[in-house]
Amino acid sequence: MTIRREKLGDKAAVREVNERAFGQPVEADIVDQLRDSCSDLVSLVATRGDSIVGHILFSPVTVERTGGVVEGMGLAPMAVLPEYQRQxxxxxxxxxGLKALRERxxxxxxxxxxxxYYPRFGFERASGYDIRCQWSGVPDEAFMIRILDRSAMAGVSGVAKYRDEFDQGM
Ligand SMILES: CC(C)(COP(=O)(O)OP(=O)(O)OC[C@H]1O[C@@H](n2cnc3c(N)ncnc32)[C@H](O)[C@@H]1OP(=O)(O)O)[C@@H](O)C(=O)NCCC(=O)NCCS
Incomplete structure (x- = not known):
């Protein structure tokens, strides 16, 4: 298996991975919209041979706080073809993805x-940092954060805001 950046020409395969993993087009639509509207994406694919079997997208997220806005990234969506899951x-x-984001x-x-699933990668409840989800009704344990730069995040709290494209999925 190889992980690499999404390239021109991967669009249809990435769409198929998302549609089949989620069993609906919502996430694939969001990926397609973000690809057109946002220049600051980290989009990675997993390949086996010549086939794309998995996809992950990171897009900008802001936390507004007194004195400014802190920008990080949101992991969504992530999808693996059903027949390649749990491998x-x-x-x-x-x-x-986390390594690439830390490097930037x-x-x-x-x-x-x-x-x-996500705590194994160092994600913790965001509420522990008083960082809250923009959408109501999200279970506390499902909204998580991976701190990559502790000093940059010192004292940062507030509502984390995804790109507007995600509102349709909520
Ligand atoms: C979630 C998903 C991306 C994981 O990919 P994967 O390649 O199967 O994951 P890995 O093989 O690296 O890890 C497997 C682990 O994930 C866990 N896992 C997989 N799917 C899970 C699910 N739906 N809920 C909880 N845990 C899950 C398994 O328990 C397994 O843990 P184990 O190894 O301790 O048994 C994949 O199952 C998928 O595409 N699911 C459908 C779409 C989805 O739900 N995306 C995530 C939205 S947050």
Whole structure:
């Protein structure tokens, strides 16, 4: 398995991975919209041979606080083709993504997802840092943060805001 940046020409395969993993087009639509509207994405694919079997996207997230805005990234969506799940593909995508974001001095990554899955990568409840989700009704344990730069995040709290494209999925 190889992890690499999404390239021109991967669009259809990335769409298929998201549609099949989620069993609906919502996440694939968000990926397509963000690709057109946002220049600051980290989009990675996992390949086996010539095939794309997994995809992960990181897009900008802001936390507004007194005195300014802190920008980090949100992990969403992540998808692995059903027949390739539970073989380490998702984990490899998360690890590669976190490393790439740390290298570009991204201070934090948030995720809204399975609370049993993401803590293994160092994600913790965001509420422990008084960082809250913009959407109401999200279970506390499902909204998590991975701090990549502790000094940049010292004293940062508030509502974390994803790109507007995500509102349609909520
Ligand atoms: C979630 C997903 C990306 C994980 O990818 P993966 O390649 O199967 O993950 P890995 O092989 O690296 O890790 C497998 C681990 O994930 C856990 N896992 C996989 N799917 C899970 C789920 N739906 N809920 C909770 N845990 C899950 C398994 O328990 C397994 O843990 P174990 O190894 O301790 O048994 C993949 O299952 C998927 O595409 N699911 C459908 C779409 C989705 O829910 N995306 C995430 C939105 S937050």
């Amino acid at each position: 380490g593909v998702g984990s490899a995508l998360v690890e590669f 001095s991204c201070p934090f990554v948030i995720v809204l997802g399975h609370p049993e």
